[in-house]
Amino acid sequence: MKVKNIFTYCFISSLFLFSLICIWKILVTLQGIELINFNFNKLFVFGIVLCVINLLIGKKLNLNIKLILLALLFSIYDYFISINLPIWYSLGIFLISLFFFNTIKNYDKNFLSKNHSSQKLFFNFLTLFGITLFSFVILFPFYMMLVTSFKTQALLLLNPLDFSINFAQGLPELFKSYFVVFKDYNFGRYMLTSTIVSLGTVIITLIFAIPAAYAVARLNFFGKNFLSTSILIIYLFPAIVLVIPLYTIFSQLGLRNSIEGLLIVYTATTLPVAIYMLQGYFKSIPKELEEAGIIDGQNWLGIIFKIILPLSLPAISSVALYVFMIAWNEFLFSLMFLDRPNTFTLSRAIQFLNVGAETPRQYLMAGSVVVTLPILIIFVYFEKYLVSGLTAGSVKG
Amino acid sequence: MSSKLAKIEKRTAYLLILPSVFLVFSIILFPIFSNIWISFKNVELKDLRIPEPRAKKLVKSIKDNPNQIKIIYKLRNSSLTQEITNVKFKDKYPDNIEPISLNNKCQFKSNLLKCELGNWPKKYRENLEIVFQNTNNQEISKKEIKSYKPKLSGKSQNILLTYEFTLNNFKKVIKDKAFIDLLSTTFYYTFFGTIGAIVFGILAAQMVNQKFFGRTFMRSVLLFPYVAPVVALAYTWELLLDPTSGTLNNLLINYQIIDGPINLLGQKYVTLNILGFDFKLRLALTTVIIFEIWRYFPLAFLFILARLQAVPKELYEAADVDGANPIQKFLNITLPQILAVISILFMIRFIWNFNKFEDIFLLTGGASGTRTLPINVYQQGFSIGDIGMGSAVSIVIVVFLLIFMFIYFKLLGKRADES
Numbered sequence: 001m002k003v004k005n006i007f008t009y010c011f012i013s014s015l016f017l018f019s020l021i022c023i024w025k026i027l028v029t030l031q032g033i034e035l036i037n038f039n040f041n042k043l044f045v046f047g048i049v050l051c052v053i054n055l056l057i058g059k060k061l062n063l064n065i066k067l068i069l070l071a072l073l074f075s076i077y078d079y080f081i082s083i084n085l086p087i088w089y090s091l092g093i094f095l096i097s098l099f100f101f102n103t104i105k106n107y108d109k110n111f112l113s114k115n116h117s118s119q120k121l122f123f124n125f126l127t128l129f130g131i132t133l134f135s136f137v138i139l140f141p142f143y144m145m146l147v148t149s150f151k152t153q154a155l156l157l158l159n160p161l162d163f164s165i166n167f168a169q170g171l172p173e174l175f176k177s178y179f180v181v182f183k184d185y186n187f188g189r190y191m192l193t194s195t196i197v198s199l200g201t202v203i204i205t206l207i208f209a210i211p212a213a214y215a216v217a218r219l220n221f222f223g224k225n226f227l228s229t230s231i232l233i234i235y236l237f238p239a240i241v242l243v244i245p246l247y248t249i250f251s252q253l254g255l256r257n258s259i260e261g262l263l264i265v266y267t268a269t270t271l272p273v274a275i276y277m278l279q280g281y282f283k284s285i286p287k288e289l290e291e292a293g294i295i296d297g298q299n300w301l302g303i304i305f306k307i308i309l310p311l312s313l314p315a316i317s318s319v320a321l322y323v324f325m326i327a328w329n330e331f332l333f334s335l336m337f338l339d340r341p342n343t344f345t346l347s348r349a350i351q352f353l354n355v356g357a358e359t360p361r362q363y364l365m366a367g368s369v370v371v372t373l374p375i376l377i378i379f380v381y382f383e384k385y386l387v388s389g390l391t392a393g394s395v396k397g
Numbered sequence: 398m399s400s401k402l403a404k405i406e407k408r409t410a411y412l413l414i415l416p417s418v419f420l421v422f423s424i425i426l427f428p429i430f431s432n433i434w435i436s437f438k439n440v441e442l443k444d445l446r447i448p449e450p451r452a453k454k455l456v457k458s459i460k461d462n463p464n465q466i467k468i469i470y471k472l473r474n475s476s477l478t479q480e481i482t483n484v485k486f487k488d489k490y491p492d493n494i495e496p497i498s499l500n501n502k503c504q505f506k507s508n509l510l511k512c513e514l515g516n517w518p519k520k521y522r523e524n525l526e527i528v529f530q531n532t533n534n535q536e537i538s539k540k541e542i543k544s545y546k547p548k549l550s551g552k553s554q555n556i557l558l559t560y561e562f563t564l565n566n567f568k569k570v571i572k573d574k575a576f577i578d579l580l581s582t583t584f585y586y587t588f589f590g591t592i593g594a595i596v597f598g599i600l601a602a603q604m605v606n607q608k609f610f611g612r613t614f615m616r617s618v619l620l621f622p623y624v625a626p627v628v629a630l631a632y633t634w635e636l637l638l639d640p641t642s643g644t645l646n647n648l649l650i651n652y653q654i655i656d657g658p659i660n661l662l663g664q665k666y667v668t669l670n671i672l673g674f675d676f677k678l679r680l681a682l683t684t685v686i687i688f689e690i691w692r693y694f695p696l697a698f699l700f701i702l703a704r705l706q707a708v709p710k711e712l713y714e715a716a717d718v719d720g721a722n723p724i725q726k727f728l729n730i731t732l733p734q735i736l737a738v739i740s741i742l743f744m745i746r747f748i749w750n751f752n753k754f755e756d757i758f759l760l761t762g763g764a765s766g767t768r769t770l771p772i773n774v775y776q777q778g779f780s781i782g783d784i785g786m787g788s789a790v791s792i793v794i795v796v797f798l799l800i801f802m803f804i805y806f807k808l809l810g811k812r813a814d815e816s
Contacts, residue, residue, distance in 0.1 A: 029651060030644070036651055123723045130604040131615060137691070138621055144644060145633045160647045208420060211413035220403070221410035227418075234425055236802055238752035240771040241791045244778050245428035245435060248557060251445045268424030271417055300409050329626040331755045336779075347628045351759070354632055361636055368629035379624045383617055386624070391699055 006055070008118040009107055012125045014047030017100045019129065021078075023136050024092050030147075032162025033085065042081050050074055054101065058108055067105070071097040103128065142372075149177050149366040156361065177366035185363065186341070187370055190349040194328060194371075197259060197345055201266040201327040202320045205274050208267065209319070213278035214304055218290070228279070235272040239332045242269075247336050257340045265333050270323045277322075277389070281315035282308060314385065321382055322389030328375055346371040429795065435788040437562040442782035444556045448476030450484045450517060450549040452525075456539050459528070466494070466537050470525040470547060474517045484551035486512035486525075491541045494529040503527075517551070566789035575768075583769040585679070586686055586757075587750040593690035594746055595739060598697025603731070605698070606705045616702075623695040631759035634688055638662055665766040681765035685757050689750065697742055704738045705731070744805040751801065752794065770794050 022038055029035045050070055057066055075094040079085075111117055147163040148156070155162065167174065181187045215221070216228055246265065247256075255261035285308065293303045309316070334348040344352065350367045353359045379386055453471040470488075474481050486503075488510050496505050503512040510527070517523075531537055570576060605616055622630065637644050640658040649655045659667075659680075667680040712730050721729070754771040757763060763772035770790060778787025 026648065029648065036653065038652065119722045119724065127604050127607055127609070130600060131609065134601060134604070135615065135618055138618055141630065141633045141637060142621065142625075144637060145629065148636065156642065160642050160644065161651060208417045212417040215410040215413035219406050219410035219413070221407045224410075227414065233802065234421060236748055236805075237425060237429060237798070238749070238754075238771075238794075240752050240754045240774055241432060241795050241798075242425060242428045244774065244784055244787045244791055245431040246424070247778075248435065248440075248445055248784060249428070249431070252447060252555070252557070264420075265424055268420050271421055272425075275417060300413070325624060329624075331626070331628055331759075347626055350628045350632065361642075364632055365636070368626075368632055372625045372629045375624055375626060376621065379620070380617055387620070387699065390620070390623070390696070391703060 002113065005112040005118045005121075009055075009112060009121055010048045010051045012121060013051045013104050013107075014044055016125050016128060017047045017097065018044050020096050020100060020132060021093065023132065024096055028085075028089050028092070029161055031164040032159055033089070035082070035085065039081055043078065046074070046077050051104065054104065055109065063105065067098060067101045070101045145365050145368050145372070149362050149369050150174055151362055153360040153362060177362040178370070181363055181366045181370065185349070185353065185367070187346070187349065187367060189342075190344050190346045191370065193259065193344065194346040197262050197266065198324050198327040200263050201270060202323050204263060204267045205270050205323050206316065206320060209271055209274035209278055210304065210309070210316075213275045213282055214308060216275065217279040217282035231272045231276050235276065239269065243332065243336055250337060256337050257343050259343060261337055262333065262345070265337070266327045266330060270326055274319050274323060277319050278312070278315060281312050285311050317382070318385045318389035321378065321386045324378070325375060325386070432788045432791050432795070435557070435785060436566050436792050437564070438557070438785050439561075439563050439565065440556055440784040442779065442784055444478065445784070446476065447555060448474060448479045448481050448553040450481055450551045451475050452486070452547045452549055454543065454547055456542050458539070463536070464531040465497070466529050466539070466542070468527050468529060468542065472514070472523045472525055474519060474521040476519055476553070478519055479553055479556070480516060480518045481551040481553045482516045484514040484517055484549060486510075486514055486547060486549050488547040489545040490529070491538060493531060493533050493535050494537060495532055497528045497530050499527070566785045569786060570789045570793060579768060579770060579773055582682065582766065583751065586682060586689070586767075586769055587747055589686050590689040590693070590750045591743060591746040593686065594694040595697045595742060597690060597694035598701050599735070599739075601694065601698040602701035602705055603727075605702055619698055620695045622692045627692070627755045628759060630692065631688070631756060635662065635760060638684065662761050663765050679766050681761055682767050685760055685767050688760060689753065689756055692756065693746065697746070700738055700742050701735055704735050708734045740808060744801070744808060748798065748801045748805065751797065
């Protein structure tokens with residue numbers, strides 16, 4: 001057993017425990033509970049002590065008893081150094097320390113006497129650190145978005161750190177921001193517009209892209225190579241360089257403030273990536289199937305509909321979901337083209353809420369939840385398809 | 398026979414790709430080229446409205462004379478800046494009335510009044526009054542008269558279609574003292590945003606590439622910032638970072654980490670004292686870059702993870718046999734394997750961050766030292782209202798973009814050669 005290994009073990013383990021406790025404490029503070037100190041010194045030193053004890057006990061005790069004992073010790077210690085905290089806080093500390101001691105159960109004397117074990121330890125904890133930290137940093141804004149929408153401006157001004165949800169007030173009161181957003185701010189209409197625009201973009205894009213992708217993948221014609229390279233190049237051109245000419249042309253044609261205008265622009269901007277993704281998939285379909293179709297006397301329409309389409313449903317779903325996501329999230333063109341509230345999409349409506357009069361933040365956040373939730377649900381549900389879409393199309397974004 | 402088939406194939410192919418090519422050409426390529434046209438013109442936002450001749454129709458009855466009625470047309474040129482030439486006027490009336498007298502500009506024929514009103518200078522206004530009388534003894538219906546709307550037409554110059562060109566926009570862009578600052582902000586933002594996203598992407602991918610409980614869930618969660626709408630995320634961050642009521646500042650003050658609130662999005666510089674040296678950090682820009690990294694590292698993560706999962710396991714097993722430590726394994730096995738992905742990723746992200754508009758626009762609106770080239774396009778074109786200037790800045794972006802793309806495709810070609 002090397003001294004260096006033991007030292008790293010104690011130090012890193014305790015630091016990890018402390019960071020877990022920190023995240024828990026931040027979440028507890030945000031419930032409006034007065035908690036002004038992390039007690040770094042005390043908890044850190046005690047964590048080291050417990051790690052040493054864990055090492056000393058080794059396998060002399062039953063594992064479960066050892067875990068519960070250590071976790072209890074830690075929570076009781078924490079209970080005494082922090083003042084006036086509710087019981088569920090200590091319960092959380094107990095569960096976290098239970099999880100922690102379960103994680104370090106493998107680091108016994110044997111492990112620590114091996115070569116490289118301090119580096120292995122370091123990397124194992126780095127992964128754990130990473131997982132906790134990444135999930136916290138990523139989920140925290142989403143969490144705040146959700147809880148803010150359940151509060152009221154007055155309560156937030158009173159205590160800006162109190163995001164506790166008061167279930168006693170009843171559901172109608174709890175979801176008040178959502179009622180307001182849908183009723184007074186017309187979000188039902190914007191949601192309908194967004195849905196129409198996104199679904200419309202998906203359908204039109206597919207109608208245009210499938211034949212074109214088939215041609216690029218299968219047929220021989222003059223300028224084919226040029227076309228497939230230009231698809232990629234065109235795809236790399238950003239919306240910001242198109243905005244001024246499109247704005248001028250659309251103003252003069254009277255296409256601004258119209259859903260048709262948005263549909264045209266969204267379709268055109270998503271077409272290159274749709275063609276690019278689909279032709280890659282079409283190329284992977286065995287040619288023999290089509291040749292059989294030709295022998296059966298099918299024309300190209302029959303081949304596309306009866307052979308290609310049924311076989312490439314997964315790829316088409318990926319494209320459809322990816323295009324839907326782009327259209328739903330799109331902001332720049334909707335900002336430029338829409339300035340009358342009756343044609344707003346959700347994104348544009350939220351921006352309008354924020355820029356306009358002093359909109360209370362819970363309404364803003366309720367609107368944000370309304371625009372975010374559908375896309376997250378779709379993403380989680382169809383993750384497999386969307387991830388392949390993202391990987392193929394992720395040169396953009 | 399085969400040449401005939403080839404011909405049919407060719408024709409079919411053109412038929413299939415034509416709609417897409419047409420759409421992409423008119424909505425993407427044509428605007429990029431018209432940017433060049435507009436950037437050499439002196440066009441402002443208010444010039445975009447095409448001047449129209451307009452008329453407002455008022456119907457008035459004449460006192461003590463129910464058989465006559467007066468119609469007044471309030472005519473005007475809608476444009477404050479341009480003239481309209483050759484204005485023509487047309488209106489329709491009920492069957493039972495006819496005008497008493499007409500000036501020589503107008504003609505009345507079978508219920509139709511046609512007038513040639515000549516040229517109208519800018520801001521032109523005129524009232525056209527015509528008295529009508531009853532031809533039979535039926536009552537004159539005001540409502541029916543009002544139900545017909547006058548039609549006016551005229552020719553005006555569309556400022557976008559003239560052949561007057563100027564170099565002023567480009568002169569202004571380059572001579573602008575802020576131009577160097579604009580460029581350096583853009584590059585600073587692009588470079589650090591890209592590097593940060595890739596570094597965190599590598600970390601996340603390394604993490605998820607190991608086995609642990611809830612790994613698939615973790616992979617979904619890591620992609621959340623990228624799939625959620627930017628508007629919602631930017632405003633949530635804005636609320637979190639708000640100096641007075643924002644959660645972050647309140648938390649830090651609560652834990653006594655800072656004494657007073659920091660305006661993370663509204664303060665241009667913050668002076669840091671490191672080892673006795675004062676050094677200025679661009680605070681708002683850094684915050685925006687952090688948001689950018691937060692939002693786009695998932696993409697780098699996805700790319701790198703896919704590559705990591707394809708690295709043969711035997712390599713690591715062999716390294717274990719040799720007694721390599723984790724750092725050596727990462728440096729000698731993992732890194733060379735993902736280097737190709739990273740270089741391509743770097744170029745793509747660099748190009749996209751260079752053009753990023755929404756994120757900065759929603760967070761700061763380009764204030765407090767976060768004005769990048771794309772933000773400048775918007776500000777010149779729509780806040781100031783100088784469309785020509787906005788186009789000129791777009792052209793600057795396109796030029797940079799073409800340079801980056803050239804490098805990117807060179808790189809891509811090189812990779813293809815190697816493999």
